[in-house]
Amino acid sequence: MSGASDFPSLPSGLASDTLAVQGGRQAYPYHALTAPVVLSAPFVFRNAEEVDAFVQAKRQGQTPFREYGRYGNPTVEAAERHLATLEGAEAALLFASGMSAITTALLVLLPPGSHLVLTQDMYRRTREFVGTWLPRLGVRHTIVPPGDHEALRTALRPETRLLFSEVPTNPYLRVPDLERMVALARRQGALVAVDATLASPVNLRPLDFGVDLVFHSATKYLGGHHDLLAGVVAGHEELIQRLREAMGVLGGVCAPQTAFLLIRGLKTLGLRVAQHNRNGQAVAAFLEGHPAVERVWYPGLPSHPDHVVARRQMKGFGGVVSFVLKGGLDAARQFLDALRIPLLGPSLGGVESLVMLPALMSYTNLSAEQRAALGIPDGLVRLALGIEDTEDLLQDLAEALAQVGV
Ligand code: PLP
Numbered sequence: 001m002s003g004a005s006d007f008p009s010l011p012s013g014l015a016s017d018t019l020a021v022q023g024g025r026q027a028y029p030y031h032a033l034t035a036p037v038v039l040s041a042p043f044v045f046r047n048a049e050e051v052d053a054f055v056q057a058k059r060q061g062q063t064p065f066r067e068y069g070r071y072g073n074p075t076v077e078a079a080e081r082h083l084a085t086l087e088g089a090e091a092a093l094l095f096a097s098g099m100s101a102i103t104t105a106l107l108v109l110l111p112p113g114s115h116l117v118l119t120q121d122m123y124r125r126t127r128e129f130v131g132t133w134l135p136r137l138g139v140r141h142t143i144v145p146p147g148d149h150e151a152l153r154t155a156l157r158p159e160t161r162l163l164f165s166e167v168p169t170n171p172y173l174r175v176p177d178l179e180r181m182v183a184l185a186r187r188q189g190a191l192v193a194v195d196a197t198l199a200s201p202v203n204l205r206p207l208d209f210g211v212d213l214v215f216h217s218a219t220k221y222l223g224g225h226h227d228l229l230a231g232v233v234a235g236h237e238e239l240i241q242r243l244r245e246a247m248g249v250l251g252g253v254c255a256p257q258t259a260f261l262l263i264r265g266l267k268t269l270g271l272r273v274a275q276h277n278r279n280g281q282a283v284a285a286f287l288e289g290h291p292a293v294e295r296v297w298y299p300g301l302p303s304h305p306d307h308v309v310a311r312r313q314m315k316g317f318g319g320v321v322s323f324v325l326k327g328g329l330d331a332a333r334q335f336l337d338a339l340r341i342p343l344l345g346p347s348l349g350g351v352e353s354l355v356m357l358p359a360l361m362s363y364t365n366l367s368a369e370q371r372a373a374l375g376i377p378d379g380l381v382r383l384a385l386g387i388e389d390t391e392d393l394l395q396d397l398a399e400a401l402a403q404v405g406v
Contacts, residue, residue, distance in 0.1 A: 101252075287321065
């Protein structure tokens with residue numbers, strides 16, 4: 001599909017709400033306003049001469065088109081340009097899932113013998129990949145608590161190639177200070193990557209703080225409707241090109257239909273995230289004042305350990321609120337069953353509110369003691385608030401908590 005040059009270029013300094021709508025615009029075939037879905041797996045040549053011209057262009061670093069869907073697709077590339085604009089990045093690369101983006105990037109960035117620093121409280125499958133798969137390739141890692149700069153300084157070594165953190169983390173919504181992390185990593189020549197899934201680019205643009213690569217599970221806020229699985233990484237062109245080449249081998253490509261749904265979702269990202277933020281803030285404040293609740297974790301609350309950093313770095317704090325019920329697992333189960341609006345399930349960032357109990361779901365194979373050692377108490381509830389009316393959600397939560405025997 002042709003470039004955006006046919007349209008007036010967008011003014012600089014646009015708000016993320018505008019970029020979410022307009023950021024991907026380009027002149028499509030048929031004068032279409034929205035991105036056509038191109039389903040062809042191969043892209044064909046009209047004759048041998050065209051093959052010669054294609055090969056020649058590739059040698060000169062140009063890509064007139066990509067000859068096979070694993071190396072690129074016009075609809076997927078339209079979504080990538082849209083996402084790069086939103087992140088303020090030179091380039092972005094879409095994958096079949098957030099995990100595919102993370103695993104592919106870690107394989108590329110961490111050669112045998114290298115070292116990785118990870119912050120605690122990362123998505124459990126990311127930790128699993130780092131803890132059980134990377135050691136097979138001779139890659140070691142150190143885990144540091146988010147916000148502990150002394151531990152980070154000690155963990156960084158000459159062979160450290162990457163510092164990788166979530167911002168905010170999951171489930172405790174910790175918000176590390178990105179500029180300090182970048183400054184420490186630079187001293188060792190390490191890159192900094194951030195998984196900003198829980199923030200979305202509306203609330204946080206990590207590249208503006210000097211971070212090298214930003215990841216998202218696009219399954220969450222970016223898609224926003226619980227109807228697609230995708231992942232994205234954005235950053236410097238040269239880094240993204242290395243990842244693109246690896247994806248051509250590892251094969252975790254995003255399907256064109258998924259890319260179309262993602263572009264469609266992106267256009268309402270600003271509106272949706274504003275309502276997620278409103279719901280998150282209101283519900284967190286309500287829960288903090290409730291007698292059945294022991295503790296609430298939400299970066300928009302002054303009681304959160306990273307509130308000051310979060311206010312400086314983020315424009316809003318999202319729809320995920322974690323809290324611990326005083327009555328432990330029994331109370332948490334009663335609470336889940338009493339809720340009438342949020343449905344019980346994993347994931348976050350979609351229009352429907354979801355609720356999950358880590359002890360019952362992600363960490364069910366561990367004993368209560370093992371969970372406690374990992375910092376997952378049995379009364380911990382993670383609410384992933386959607387975009388329903390705030391008062392309706394508050395009332396539903398109040399009624400469900402009234403049924404909890406504490
Ligand atoms: N990163 C974070 C913070 C997540 O919460 C998840 C999934 O829950 C992932 C990455 C993985 O993304 P996906 O499910 O799209 O593979």
